[in-house]
Amino acid sequence: MRSVAETVIKVNPIACQAYGYCAELLPELVTLDAWGYPIVDGGPVPRHLVELARRAAKDCPRRAFLLEKARIRQAPTGD
C-alpha cells in the first residue's frame, strides 16, 4: 500500500473560541456546529484549496486552526 503526504486540517479544541473565520474563508471544508465551533472531516485538503487553508490558519485569532502534513495511505489501484 502506497502512502502520500497530504495536508490535513486539525482544530485544537481547547484553543478554539468559535470566531468562525475559518468557515468563512473555507466553507468547502469547514462547517460550524450550532454553537459556532468548526467541524472538519480530517480528510486531505484538495490542492486548489491549500492556499485558502493556509490563510485560514494564519488568520485564526486563537491559532487553533492548524495544517499538518500527514501520510495518508492510498488504496492500491488496479489488481
Add this chain to the structure above:
Amino acid sequence: MPSATDTRTDPFITDAAHDRATLLGGWRAQRNPDLRSHLAWHGAPPLPRPGDATWPERFAATIERSGLSGRGGASFPSAVKLEQVRSARRGGSVVVNAMEGEPASAKDKVLLSYVPHLVLDGAELAACALGATQIVVCVAPEHPDIAAAVRRAVAERVPSALAPVAVEVRCPPGRYVAGEESALVSWLNGGPGAPSWRPDKRNPLMIGRGPALVHNAETLAHMALIARYGPASFRAAGAPDAPGTSLVTVSGGVDHPGVYEVALGTTLGAIVDQARPTSGVAAVLTGGFGGAWVGAGALGTPYAPAPMAAAGGVVGAGVLVVLTRRACGIAETARVAHYMAGQSTGQCGPCVFGLPAVAEDLERLAAGCDDPGATARLGRRVATVDGRGACRHPDGVARMVRSAMAVFARDAALHGAGQPCAFRDEPSVLPAILGSGKATR
C-alpha cells in the same frame, strides 16, 4: 437502593479467585491488608538485585508474554506502553492511577483497601523496569480513607527492601475527568489538572523532565502477579486474546452489588447473575457512564474487549450497571448524560455546549415530549459532540447515548409520540452520586 458509594466493601469473589495467582485471593485467605499477610500469601516480589542490568529487559519480556492489557479503560497492551516510556529516557515516574472518577466503579478502592501491597509491588516493579525515580499514587480527595490505607501500606514497606523507589500519595481534585491521564499529569506538574490536546499519543507524557508511565491500579497489581507466578499462570484464566482475570463492579438493579473478580471470557449474563438481579434484566450499561448499553439479548456474550465490542458493549474499566424491566432506560440515560455534562472541564466548546443540550433532549424525550423530530435531533446533536474534544469525554457520552437510542428504540419512539415512561418516576438504579446534582470542580 444500591449505589457505588454504599457498594458492599467486602469484594465478592468467584471461584477463580481462590487461586493464589489472583488479585483478591490473598484477601480471601488472609482477611488482612497488612504487609505480613501479603508476604505470607504471595512471598516477596521479584525485584531486581542491585546491579542486575538485564532485569528490566527480562521484566518487559515477561509482561509481553503475558498478553496483559490495561485495565483502566482503553485495554491498551501494557507491554507496548511500557516500551514507549522505556524508549523515551531513563528515569521518570510511575503514576498509579486510582482516581476512579467513574461513579459506578469501585475496583480501585477495593484493591487499595484490601490488597494495597499487590498494587505497590506492581508499581515498584514497573519503576525498576523504567529506572524511575518516583512513584505517585493518585487517589480522589473524596476518599480520604483510601488515601490513608495506601499511606499505611507505604509506611509498612519503607524500612524493607520492598521499596527501592519512593512512593508518594497525592489527591488531585476534579472527579470524573481528573483521572484522564493527561489531566492527571497536568496536575502533578502543577498545572490545572485538565486534559491536554494530544494529537499524537505515542509521545510519552512528561512529569518535570522525565517520562511518566501512567497505569491503572489493577494493571499494576496484575504485573505483580505476573512477575511472581509467570505469564503462563496469568494466561491460565481468560481467553487467548484476552488473558487473565479482571475486576468488574456490578451495581444497579441487583441484590448483591460489589466488585467481582472474573476470568475474562465469562459470559456477561453469568457475571450479572452472580450479583442477583432484583427482577428481569432489560439492559446493562457496560464500561461505565461513557460506555454503552446492551440489551438482554447480549447476555450470552463473552466478557472480553473484542466480543463485547462486537455486541455493542464496552469492557473499559470493568463497570456493569444492571437495568431491570421496572425502569426507564431513556430517563436513566438522561441522568447519566446530565451528570457527564456537569463533569466537563469546560475547555472545549462542543463539550461545554453540546453535552447539556444532549442531556436536555433526553430529559424532554423521557417526559413524553410528543415531538416526532426529537430522536432525529438528538442523533444530530450526538454527532456534533463525537470526537470534537481534546479528551474522549464527549466521545464516551456520544457512544452511551447512541447505544441507548438503539437498545431503547421502542421506548424512545413511544416517548417521542407523547407517551411518557411508566417507570419515569421510579428511583434511579444508578449510583446515588447522580442525585447530588452537578459535581464540584
